Each structure stands twice: as C-alpha cells, then as structure tokens.
Amino acid sequence: QVQLVESGGGLVQAGASLRLSCAASGSTFSSGWFRQAPGKEREFVASIKWSGLRTNYADSVRGRFTISRDNAKNTVYLQMNSLKPEDTAVYYCAAPRGIIDITSWSPNDYDYWGQGTQVTVSS
16 A cells, blocks of 8 residues: 655746645555546646656646656656646646556556645636
C-alpha cells in the first residue's frame, strides 16, 4: 500500500505559476496528476514513468505544465505556469500498483490516490 500526500495548491491570479508536490510513502512504477473541477469528471493532466524519461500530457496543459520526479525523495512534482481560470480544480496525485501504459489517460489505471490539493486561478 502506497500513501500519497499532495501539497502546494493555492489561490493565484491568471498568468501566475504554482508547483505541486506529491510525496509517496514508497517507490512507484509511474505517477500521474489528475484534476477535478466542480460538477465535472476527474480528468488526466500528466504522467511520468519511474525513470522520468517518458512523460505524457493532456492537450489542455501541454507547453504550460511540466511533470518531474525525484526518486531519491519518492516525490513527484507538477510545475504549472501561465495558469488560467479554467485550470481551477482539485488536483490529485495517483500511482498504479504495477506497470501501465504511460499514454493512458484513464483514472481506472491508477490504484493509489492522494487526498487532493485545491488550485484556484482568478481572472
């Protein structure tokens, strides 16, 4: 069982940056970030393999967000630049129990989830 704890959310103005962190209680094969806005389904944001050599992004964040990881610290990061009001959501860190296709956008492929951190972007 892996426990995930997110941090780094907050309230910022459009155009600002935030960096989210996800600390895991153990190593994971890969990691992903998802987000869920009020009244909407949870959606994929980004994912990264354990090696850090392969990443995947949703079209809506590609070029603005960067996912990275520090395996020595069992921590995954999501650097979010040029934030927009439509980025407002609760952001969740997730990890699968085993090896998954890094290109998958499905939350069903992930077994472990953090409690979420709120990101609010004002216009």
